[in-house]
Amino acid sequence: MRAPLQVLADEVDPSRIKVLTVSKANKRLQMVAGINATTTEIIVFADDDAIWKPTMLDYLLACFEDLKMGGVGSSQTVHAVDPSGYQTVWEVLAGFRLSIRNIEVAASTHMDGGVCCLSGRTAAYRTLILKDPAFQYGFQNDLWLGKYPLNSGDDKFLTRWMVSHGWNTYVQVCNEAELYSTFKNNWRFIKQVLRWTRNTWRSDFRSLFTECVIWQRHPYVAFTMVDKLFNPFSLLSGPVLVLIFAIKQTTQIEPTNAPLPIWNVLISYITWLLLTRGLKLLPHFYHRPQDVIHLPAWLLFNYYFAVMKVYALFTLHEVGWGTRAGVGTTLASDIAKEQEKDTVLVPVEVTPVDIAHIR
Helix, strand or coil, X not given: CHHHHHHHHHHHCCCCCCCCCCCCCCHHHHHHHHHHCCCCCEEEEECCCEXXXXXXXXXXXXXXXXXXXXXXXXXXXXXXCCCCCCCCHHHHHHHHHHHXXXXXXXXXXXXXXXXXXXXXXXXEEEXXXXXXXXXXXXXXXXXXXXXXXXXXXXXXXXHHHHHHCCCEEEEECCHHHCEEEXXXXXXXXXXXXXXXXXXXXXXXXXXXXXXXXXXXXXXXXXXXXXXXXXXXXXXXXXXXXXXXXXXXXXXXXXXCECCCCHHHHHHHHHHHHHHHHHHHCHHHHHHCHHHHHHHHXXXXXXXXXXXXXXXXXXXXXXXXXXXXXXXXXXXXXXXXXXXXXXXXXXXXXXXXXXXXXXX
């Protein structure tokens, strides 16, 4: 895999681009290798499907004028996989999620300076923070419940580290720093969402109930995390309560209170749901009005996602990548140890001439 990347690097600028590799696919191990090879004050992580605007880097770096700034992220939007610009329903759903995320991170950033996660698609950090041996040890030995190795969720770990160690975070929500990213344009998008959901559960539990620093530093972010804990249950309770109401009104008829037709109840409820879900997406529809036809699909996805969140809650021990077989089930530090064992040291006889040359 390294060879074609090296060819690409050589074609672009071999003096500025260096391709590194590790013995086994593991994102955290790869990130540490890149961190240790960095010589600049700021390091930027970017996914291979992240597309920057020409002004992106300048706007990220501007935040580091604050000497307490540890990490900076950006707003995001979907870039279609199809060269024609056509987006499948899966990509539109991803776009809806990003539009709502942009609103949420803008609100939390300006409310108390916090953010639930600096997305790994593109984020900048102070290199000295990430070169800290304590950080690298924790990053490569991250276990859920003390026994399940975590490989994904690196961006969650990085964000929590900034919060717990007194560094500031910021998200640039503006057109100049808007990131374009591609998403799965088929059902495999669901697998990505499942992995992200498990990471969110684990990270939020740690932030709220283990580390607890976020309650003092970023109370608004803590509030949003608590809200998300109960969100799937409250959402799923809605149809149940409406069904109970529809049944009870037909069995407990009063002379002055005639029961509503069932179709009236259902249409009213669905209309209310579409209206409330659509209001949050107005900024998205301003830029892509054609996506309004996918609003019913978004409503259905919300309920599916609520069920998925409950399922994810009870399967937090599943630490695989999901979309890549065999990736993400080994601790990064264990791979590093194996890599050191595999390194063969060849003894070399040093002659007097060599010694004199060395001197």
